[in-house]
Amino acid sequence: MNATPLALYLVAWVAYAVHFGTRSPASGRIATVSLVVGALVHTFVIGMQTMQVGHVPLVGTTGAISAFVWVLALAYLYTEMTTDERAMGIFIVPLMVVLQLIPAITNSVAARPPVLESRWFEIHVFSLLVAYATFALACVISITYVLLFKELKAKHLGVFYARLPSLQVLDGMNSRAVTFGWVFLTLGLAVGAIWLVQVQPGAADPRVQAMSLLDPKIFTVLLCWLVYTFSLYARRAFGWGGRRAAWLSAVGFAILMLNFVPIGYFGTDSHNFY
Amino acid sequence: MHLFLLGASHHSAPVDLRERIDFARRGIPEALEEVVDATGLAEVVILSTCNRAEIYTHSEAPRPVAERLSTFMSAFHDVPEPELAPHLYGRQGSDAARHLFRVVAGLDSLVVGEPQILGQVKDAFAIAAERGFTGAALNRLFHTSFTVGKRVRHETGLGEGAVSVSYAAISLARKIFGDLAGRRALVVGAGEMAELTATHLRSQDVGRIGVANRSAARAAALAAEVDGLAVPWEEITAELTTTDIVLTATGAPRWLLTREQVADAMRPRRDRPLFMIDIGLPRDVEPAASEVEQVFLYNIDDLQSIVRENLARRQSQVDRAELMVREEVDAFMRWLRSRGAIPTVVALRRHFERTRRQELERLAPKLAALSPAAKSRVEEVTRLLVEKLLSSPTQQLKAAPNEDAVAADADTISRLFGLDEDDEPAERRRAPGERAAAGAAGRSSAARNR
Secondary structure, eight states: OOOHHHHHHHHHHHHHHHHHOOOOOHHHHHHHHHHHHHHHHHHHHHHHHHHHHHSOSSHHHHHHHHHHHHHHHHHHHHHHHHOOOTTTHHHHHHHHHHHHHHHHOOOOOOOGGGGGGGHHHHHHHHHHHHHHHHHHHHHHHHHHHHHHHHHHHTTTOOOOHHHHOOHHHHHHHHHHHHHHHHHHHHHHHHHHHHHHHHGGGGGOHEEEEEEEHSSSHHHHHHHHHHHHHHHHHHHHHHHHHHHHHHHHHHHHHHHHHHHHIIIIIIISSSSOOO | OOEEEEEETTTTTTTTHHHOOGGGTTTTTHHHHHHHHHHOOOOEEEEOOOOOEEEEESSSOOOOHHHHHHHHHHHHHHHHHHGGGGGGGETTTTTHHHHHHHHTTSSSSSTTTSSHHHHHHHHOOOOOOOTTTTHHHHHHHHHHHHHHHHHHHSSSSTOSSSOHHHHHHHHHHHHHSSOOTTTTEEEEOSSSSHHHHHHHHHHHTTTTEEEEEEEHHHHHHHHHHHHEOOOOOHHHHHHTTTTTTTEEEESSOOSSSSHHHHHHHHHTTTTTTEEEEEEEEEEOOOOGGGTTTTEEEHHHHHHHHHHHHHHHHHHHHHHHHHHHHHHHHHHHHHHHHHHHHHHHHHHHHHHHHHHHHHHHHHHHHHHTTSSSHHHHHHHHHHHHHHHHHHHHHHHHHHHSSSHHHHHHHHHHHHHHTTHHOOOOOHHHHHHHHHHHHHHHHHHHHHEEEE
C-alpha cells in the first residue's frame, strides 16, 4: 500500500526538478498537486493501517519512517504554501522518495508489544517525528543557504541566485525551524524518559531493560539534542548565524538520519520493535 | 479590418528628432483629436515614450492613411515632412500587430526586456479608450498585446536580471538582505554612480544613508540630495560596525579600507552580513577583505560582468519570446479576419431571411387555413432550414486564411447571391465622411457622460 504514495512522490520529484530547471508555472503546479495528492493518499494508507491493526502504525522503524515521510510532506507543503517558494522541493522531495522506499518494500505493520500500549509512547514518537521533519526542512534550507552564499561570495550568480530567497530570509527560516524542532525534540525525549521511569522497574521485556544512556539510539539522539541546543545557544550568545548556523543544522540532521535509519535497524538493543 | 501603424523609434530616428516628435509635449488627448480630424479615422491609439512615437489606427475599409498620418505628424510637431519622413516606418495588418506585440514584450526596446514599456502601452491605450477613440479591433489588439507582455515576462527570462550597474548593486543587496527597508547604508565619496546608487537605495526605503567625503561641504551637499546624514571622514571605520551596505567611490590612490579594518569592524557585527560596493578607480577596498566571513565585496568590474551576463541571458530568451509573439499574432489575425467576414455573413443572412419571408408571404393565402400551432411550426421549420443551410458557409467565411481570401470570398458570395443589388450592410452604405462625423459625435457624447 505504501507504494502508491511513493509513486506520487516520485512524480512530484520529477516535476520539482523540471520546475527548478525551467521555472515554468505549469510544472510547478503539477509538482505541488502531485505532492498534495501523494500526502492525501499517504494519509489514507496510514489510516487504513490504523484501522487494520487497531493502533497508529508507529511501532518499529519501518512504520516510523512511513509516518516521518508523511509528516515531512505536510511540513514541506505548509512551508511552500506560506512562503510561496518552490525551490526547496527539489531537495526535500528526494529525501521523501528514498525513505518511502523502505515501507514500500517491506510493507508490513509491526505488532505492538503490550509494553508500548501507552499514550506516552504515541506522544513520544509523534513529537520526535515532528522534530525530525522540521530538522529536515532546516537542513535543506541550510544547504540552499550555503549554495547561495557560495555564489554570492564567488561573484558568480547562477541557478541559486535566480531561484532562492535572500540569505537573510533563509537564515531566519533555518533559525525558526531549528527552534521549533528543538521544542518537539525536547518534548519527545522528556516524554520518553517519563514513560521509561514508569515502566522500567516492572518490565520483563529485554528491550525496555536495554534502555539506557549508553544504548546507541539513545546516545546518538542526545548528541543530536546537544548539537541543536548548541546551535540555539550560539545564536543568542555569540551571534552565530549564517553559514555557521547552517552547518550546525546540516550536521545535526545528518546525525539524526544516521540514528533514524541504520542505527534504528541494526544498532540498537532498546528500540528494535519490528 | 485594416490595421495600420506609423511611427519612429530609437531604431529609426536619432534622439534629437525623437525629442521633437514627442506627443506628450502637447498632450496625447489633443493629438488624438487632431489625428481623427486630419485623417477621418475612427480608431486611433498614440504611443509616445522617450524611445518611440507611434500611431496605431484601424479602419473597416482600406484607406490611404500612411500619407495623411505622415503629413499630420509633421504638421503637429512642426517638423518639415522631408526631414521627418525618412525616419518613419509604416506597418500594416499582421506586421502592425507583430510590431505592437514585440514592443510590449520588450523585444523592440533599447534594453531588451525592459519592464516599463508594458505600463506605458497600457497608459497609451487607456487614454485613447477613455475618450472613445478605440473600437473592437484596437481593443482586442491592445488587450492581446498586454497578454503577450505578461506571458513573455512570466514564461521567459527576457526581463530578468539587472542590466545597469546601479540596479545590479541593488539586486545583490536584496539577495543578501531581503527587504532593504530599515537597513543602513554608507556612501563614501561622490560622483555620478555614487549618487545614482544612493538614489536607488533611497527608493528602496533604506533606513539611514550616511554620506562621507573628504570635504565636509560635499558630504553635506550629497546628504541633502539623497535625504541622508553627513558622516565625518574619521568615523568611517566606526560606522562600518553598524552599516549593512557600504558604497565607496573615492578613487584615492591608497586603500581606503584594508582587510584588517574590515575584519575588525566585522567582529562586533558577528554574523550580520556586510555588503561592500567598491566602484572607485583605483579600488578603495583591499580585495582580500572579501575573504572575511559574511563580507560580500563587489567592485565595478564584478558588477559590469553581472550586467553583461544578464544581457547575454536576456538575448538567449529572445527566440522564445519571438515564438510567443508569432503565436499571438496568428491568433489575433484569425480573429480579425473572422471579423472581416462579418459584413458578408450578415448580408448573406439578410438575403436568406428575406427570401424566406417573401416565400411565406406568397404562400400566406394557402397557409391561412392552418391552425396557429401548425403555422408556428411552418415558421420554425423554415427558420431552421435557413440556419442549417448557412451554418457551413458562415464557418468557412470566418476561417479564411488571409485578407485576400476574405475579399475574394465576399466577392464570390455577393455575385452568386446578388447581394450587392438587394442589400448592403449598413456600414458599407455610409460615406466615409459621415462615418467620421458619427464617430466624433459618439466620442463627444461619451466624453460628456464622464
